[in-house]
Every structure is written in C-alpha cells, then in structure tokens.
Amino acid sequence: MEITEAYRARPEPEEIAAVLAQRLTATLGTLNEDGSIHLAYVAFLHDDGHFFINTASVTRKARNAERRGWASILVQGRTSTGRHLMVSAEGHARILRDAKGKAVNHRVRAKYARPDVLDDLNRAWDQLDDIAVEIVPTRSRSWTSAPLREYTSAELRRPYRDIWLPDEA
Numbered sequence: 001m002e003i004t005e006a007y008r009a010r011p012e013p014e015e016i017a018a019v020l021a022q023r024l025t026a027t028l029g030t031l032n033e034d035g036s037i038h039l040a041y042v043a044f045l046h047d048d049g050h051f052f053i054n055t056a057s058v059t060r061k062a063r064n065a066e067r068r069g070w071a072s073i074l075v076q077g078r079t080s081t082g083r084h085l086m087v088s089a090e091g092h093a094r095i096l097r098d099a100k101g102k103a104v105n106h107r108v109r110a111k112y113a114r115p116d117v118l119d120d121l122n123r124a125w126d127q128l129d130d131i132a133v134e135i136v137p138t139r140s141r142s143w144t145s146a147p148l149r150e151y152t153s154a155e156l157r158r159p160y161r162d163i164w165l166p167d168e169a
Contacts, residue, residue, distance in 0.1 A: 009147045011085050016142050019077035019085050020046040023112050028053060028133075029072040030064030030093070038064055044073065045108045051089060051135040052096075054105035056128055065093035065133045073135060083146045089137035096132040104132035 028042045040061045045052040051073050055062050065071050072090035079085055096104055106122050113121050149160045156163060 009144045011079070011083070011142050011144045015079045015083070015085055015144075016087055018079060020075060020087060022077050024075055024077045026051075026053075027074045028061055029074070029090075030061050031068045031070060032060075032064060033067075042073075043108055043112050044075070045104070045111055047107075049137065051137070052104045052108055053133040053135075054108040054125075054129045055131060055133060057095075057131045062095065062131055062133060066095045069093055071133065071135050079144075083144050084149070085142065085144045087140065087142045089135065089140040091138035092136045094134050094136075096134055097130070101130070101132040102126060104134070105129050108132070 025041045026044045028040050028044075029037045030040075032038050038060050040059075042053045042055070042061070053061075053073075057063075061071075069092055070090070071093035072088065074086065074088045076084070076086045095101070105125070109121055109125065110118055152163065153160045
C-alpha cells in the first residue's frame with residue numbers, strides 16, 4: 001500500500017453529511033489572547049454548511065470567538081458502513097444573541113435531547129446559555145482511516161478491533 005492511500009483517503013460527500021447529522025460531540029478550537037488554542041467538547045448542529053454551538057457568553061470559547069472572530073471544529077464519527085470518518089472545518093466565528101441565538105440553541109438541544117424533556121430543558125438552559133456561536137467555514141477537510149485499518153488487518157491477519165486494548169470503564 002502506498003502511504004498516500006493510507007493517509008489521504010477521502011470520504012464521499014454523503015458520508016460526511018451523514019456523520020455531521022449524528023449526535024456526536026465535537027471539539028471546538030478557539031484562539032486565546034496569547035496565541036495558544038483553547039479546546040472544548042461541544043454539542044453542535046451543522047446546517048447549510050455552517051456549524052452552530054450553544055454556550056454561555058461567560059465561557060472562554062465564546063469570549064475567544066467574539067474577540068478573534070475565528071474558530072475550528074473537529075468531528076469524528078462512523079458512516080453507516082462502519083467506516084471511521086473525521087471532518088474538520090475552520091473559519092469565521094460570530095456570536096448570535098437574543099432571539100436568534102436562543103432559536104439556534106433550541107435547535108442544537110433538539111438534536112441531542114429527548115423530545116419529552118426538551119421544553120423543560122430549554123426553560124432551564126435558556127437561563128445559562130445566552131448565546132450561540134456560528135462558524136462559517138472558509139476551509140474544511142475530511143478523511144477516513146478505512147484504508148489504513150484494512151491494510152493493518154490484512155498485514156496482521158486479524159480484525160482491526162482485536163489489535164487494541166479495550167477502552168477503560
């Protein structure tokens with residue numbers, strides 16, 4: 001196998017869309033004042049090419065996004081065929097406030113919360129999460145580790161999942 005085949009495999013647009021629609025946790029990166037990166041796990045919504053994160057204006061991620069106007073996001077998931085897939089995007093970040101921010105926050109929560117508790121959750125969290133962050137990507141990348149996994153399984157003559165220690169509970 002050529003190294004570029006193992007590390008440059010590109011997923012199909014449909015696979016990317018399917019992963020971004022899943023209820024996954026993403027990693028959000030924003031720039032601190034000293035140039036370092038602040039990372040946070042976030043719930044997110046991907047809609048019309050934009051990413052939306054619900055949060056509170058007092059959080060570092062919100063302050064950094066507002067002050068520097070830039071953010072990046074990384075999502076890792078699996079396709080319907082079980083292929084591991086990663087999607088990253090970076091771009092302009094802006095803060096959505098008031099009714100617009102509240103509406104976005106409700107949509108993000110609706111992706112993750114049980115429908116029978118969503119209204120109560122919105123009432124409770126509307127007191128905390130007073131803004132949303134919108135990321136308009138200027139650059140995105142996606143890749144899959146499927147060729148590397150297939151190569152490794154074939155070379156070691158065992159399923160890929162049987163190579164690694166189990167997650168700790």
